[in-house]
Amino acid sequence: MIKFVLAINPGSTSTKVALYEDEILLHEKSLNHETNELEKYETIASQYDFRYSAVLDFLDEVDFDVTNLSAVVGRGGLLPPVKSGAYEVNEAMVDRLMNRPVVEHASNLGGIIAFKIASSIDKKAYIYDSVAVDELDDIARISGMASIERKSFSHCLNMRAVAHEVSEQLNKPYEESNFVVAHLGGGISVSAHKNGKMIDIVSDDEGPFSPERSGRVPCKDLVKACFEKGADKSDMMKKLRGKGGLISYLGTNDARQVEKMIREGDEKAGLVYEAMAYQISKGIGEMAVVLDGQIDGIILTGGMAYSDMLMKWIQKKVSFLSRVFILPGENEMASLAKGTLRVLNGQEKAREYKLG
Known part of the structure; x- marks a missing residue:
């Protein structure tokens, strides 16, 4: 029996959606959201209606008639630690x-969006390989401050x-392989x-800065900035996530725009962009040691x-x-759909979320 799966992947500046007929991609679109549009919302949760309507x-x-869907799958969010694979979305989640x-x-x-759509047609919603998947070795949890665990x-x-x-390219099972993987978005x-x-x-708060996140910054200076007169927690968090990185230095989170600035002779843009590649490389070195x-x-x-420029530097x-493998873009939509299909076909069992 044919199964239709809708995959939903909200990102910092877009909501990616894809419709699959079994493993065949029927339609896919990145619903891009302008920064000034998102800035109208105080929190991520307050963006819910806006993004739901866009889907x-x-x-x-x-x-496409939504009643034909077999299931809806959403990108897993920032939950308490969970295992890899599928979870059925419930009220607690x-x-x-x-x-x-x-x-x-x-x-x-x-x-949340997946649950809303699925519930309206009496179908199930899932998340798959959540952002919160935790398989860290115990030694990796030690931060250096007893009250804070990594x-x-x-x-x-x-x-x-x-x-x-x-792993497939190398003809070696993933379960027997060692990789360092850098996701650059x-x-x-x-x-x-x-x-x-x-x-x-x-993680994105303890390593390289990115187009819109500050990454790891000097701790003492950060603490000092938090206690300066007029400092606001919300503003400080936005400097770390949303207004950090390339935006902080160059006023844009678009790497293509930064490269255009470099080609036009902007030396500051060149230095900042290469510094991002430098920090990414340091992060890769850390994991190589692990x-x-x-x-x-x-x-x-x-x-x-x-970005050829960024890849050459790294x-x-x-x-x-x-050996370095470059796999541009994201396989997230297909991965969400395929994981859900494995659940629907009985090849994998979805876990129940109980940590509400």
């Missing part, structure tokens, strides 16, 4: 993502998908994969992996460690 408009645009997310992140809306938040879905893809994270598990990560240098491949993925720094 319904997409279904109208492609003239929706409540957590909407009202008490671990971190404010656009992906929190994926499961947590696993990363672009798990795309990272695991490309690791599986490269609006946020940047780097992960160490050992024998099928992500045993450590450099794997004791036993690496089957370094994988560069995400939207910025399309390859120059890290190619001595291992």
Whole structure:
């Protein structure tokens, strides 16, 4: 029996939607949201109606009857630590993502929007390979401050998908492979994969700065800035996530615009952009050490992996460690759909979320 799956992936500046007939992609679109439009909303949760309506408009645009859907899957958001694979979205998960997310992140809306659409047609909604997948080794949890434990938040879905893809290229099972994977998008994270598990990560708040996130900044100066006269928690958080990185230095989160500035002779843009590549390379080096240098491949993925300029800078720094694989873009939509199809076909069982 044919199965139709709608995949929804909210990102920092877009909501990606894709409609699948089994594993065949029927329609896909990135619903881009202007920064000035998103700035109207105080929180990610308050963007819910805006993004939900955009998804319904997409279904109208492609003239698809929503009642024909077999299931809806959303990008997993910032939940307490969960396992890899599928979870069925329930009221407890929706409540957590909407009202008490671990971190404010656009992906929190994926499961909520999926649940709303699926519930309206009496079907099930899922998340798959959530941002909150936690497979860290115990030693990786130690932060250096006893009251703070390192947590696993990363672009798990795309990272695991490309690791599986490269494993197939190498004719070696993912469960027997070691990879360093760098996801380069609006946020940047780097992960160490050992024998099928992500045993450590450099998350987007403790590593390279990105188009709109500040990444790891000097702790003492950050604390000082938080206590300066007039300092506001909300404003400080936006400087870390949303108005950091390239936006902070150059006023844009569009890497293509930055490259245009560089070609036109903007030396500051050149320095900042190369500094981002420099920091990404340092993050890859950190994860190479985690794997004791036993690496089957370094994988560069995400939207910025399309940038030849950025890729050349990074390859120059890290190619001595291992072979570099560049898989531009994101495999997230297909990964969401395929994971859901495995559940629908009985090949995989969805977990029940109980951590509300």
